Amino acid sequence: MDVTEKKIIAMIEAHREEIIAFAEDIENHPEPGFQEFRTARKTAEFLKKTGYRVDENIALTGVKASWERQDTQEPGGADRKNPGYPNITVIGEMDAIGCHTHPKADPQTGAAHACGHHAQMAVMAGAAIAFSDPEIRKELSGSLTFLAVPAEEYIDADKRAALREKGIRFGSGKSEMIRTGVFDHTDIIMTTHVHMVDVQEDFYLGNPACNGFDAERVTVRGKAAHAAIDPWNGVNALSITTSAIQMMGLMRETFREEDHIRLHNVIRKAGDVVNSVPDEAVVETKIRASSLERIQEVRQMVDRAYDGAAYAFGGTIERENLPGYMPIRPRMADDALIDAAEELGLDYRKVQPGDFNNACTDVGDLTQLFPVINFTFRGFEGRLHGADFRITDKEKAYILSAKLMALTIYRLLRKKGEEAVKIKEGFTPVFDKQTYIEYIEKQM
Ligand SMILES: [Zn+2]
Known part of the structure; x- marks a missing residue:
């Protein structure tokens, strides 16, 4: 470890109680997506x-702290063609997940930190503390952004409609932030999370591939009639719905293993009274797969199932598309991250090609536009999103993770930001901001 690395560790050590208290305060006041008002206030x-300059109310509840070198006369990083330094944006997710049975759930909203996002906030806070030291900052070429982001967990259709009235057009915090230009000056993003795949080691370095998804809310329209007197004059919306779902079940045999397709439905409504032929059913359908192409393909199958069933019975289909999250483009562990883990003597494992996470996250959207350096960590017990989830090892979940984050940032931005520039230049995005917005809008 060099002198600056020792200083970074000492800064985090000196503030360890503060970092832990911050995490626990957030854990004890869980808030659902786009409603993280207290969390935002405390973070700000x-x-x-x-000592940071802070912007608030970004995408409703987002908070952004920035630091930039003043002596911008120096050429940007190792690349002299590129004016300006590379920017690293460190993300902490603010939202809790609905889990009424969790002992720390908010009694009103049922939200609980059963996905460990409060630990991410501690990691971000710890790294922010380390880089508040002017001596440490002197060694960095580049700019840093610490970004508390709302609403990682998926927001249901009804709540989305209400959010649109508040100006939130895209469904998740990161997606909305891409749309509104929050990442316009970002070159590299850093994310972290508690382990999402079964990893025995304390740290898992890199970003494994992960499914993306798309959803739709389908309203099936039939025709009401007395269920006993003249059912022949009715069109049964429930029959259309069950037939469509049956067809989806039979279509499953065409799914390829390597596409990781998951297809699920929830029937929200299917008729009003038993004595009447149901004239309206509402179904939410979610399609997960490992590529955007497969998601679109399965979506067309699902649409054919609904349309076919409606045709058979003489009903109609109305659909509301609910764009979901994009798949993660996997990224193996970068040298800066591995070296930082080595310096700290951590027990770690690197992401391997073929590693797969079946969950979905809007980090996937970011990986389509930016290099996203990610690691996950242990220090918890119980099931993700379950009532028994809790952080059991504050050292691993809050402090060691913060150290790993901070040392990685330092390695990226030291020596004129060589490593950061290399990563930035080696990355080919699938979308830029404009084509991303167009893609999402086309789905809506
Ligand atoms: Zn999560």
Whole structure:
């Protein structure tokens, strides 16, 4: 470890109680997506106290702290063609997940930190503390953004409609932030999470591939009639719905293993009274797969199932498309991350090609536009999103993770940001901001 690395570790050590208290405060006041008002206020207070310039109310509840070198006369990083330094944006997710049975659930909303997002906030806070030291900052070429992001967990259709009235057009925090230009000056993104795949080691370095998804809310329209007197004059919306779902079940045999397709339905409504032929059914359908192409393909199959069933019975289909999250483009562990883990003597494993996470996250959207350096960590027990989830090892979940984050940032931005520039230049995006917005809008 060089002198600066020792200083970074010492800064985090000196503030360990503060970092832990911050994490626990957020854990004890869980808030659902786009409603993280208290979490945002506490985060802003924390970052201001640490000496950052802070912007608030980004995509409703987002908070952004920035630091930039003033002596911008120097050429940007190792690349002299590129004016300006590379920017690293460190993300902490603010939202909790609905889990009424969790002992720390909010009694009103049922939200609980059963996905460990409060630990990510501690990691971000710890790294922010480390880089508040002017001596440490002097060694960096580049700019840093600490971004508390709302609403990682999927928001249901009804709530989305209400959010649109508040100006949130895209369904998740990161997606909305891409749309509104929050990442316009970002070159590299850093994310972290508690382990999402079964990993025995304390740290898992890199970003494994992960499914994306798309959803739709389908309203099936039939015709009401007395269920006993003249059912022949009715068109049964429930029959259309069950037939469509049956067809989807039979279509499953065409799914390829390597596409990781998951297809699920929830019937929200199917008729009003038993004595009447149901004239309206509402179904939410979710399609997960490992590529955007497969998601679109399965979506067309699902649409054919609904249309075919409606045709057979003489009903009609109305659909509301609900764009979901994009798949993660896997990224193996970068040298800066591995070297930082080595320096700290961590027990770690690197992501291997073929590793797969069946969950979905809007980090996937970011990976389509930016290099996203990611690691996950242990220090918890119980099931993700389950009532028994809790952080059991504060050292691993909050402190060691913060150290790993901070040392990686330092390795990326030291020596004129060589490593950061290399990563930036080696990355080919699938979308830029404009084509991303067009893609999502086409789905809506
Ligand atoms: Zn999560």
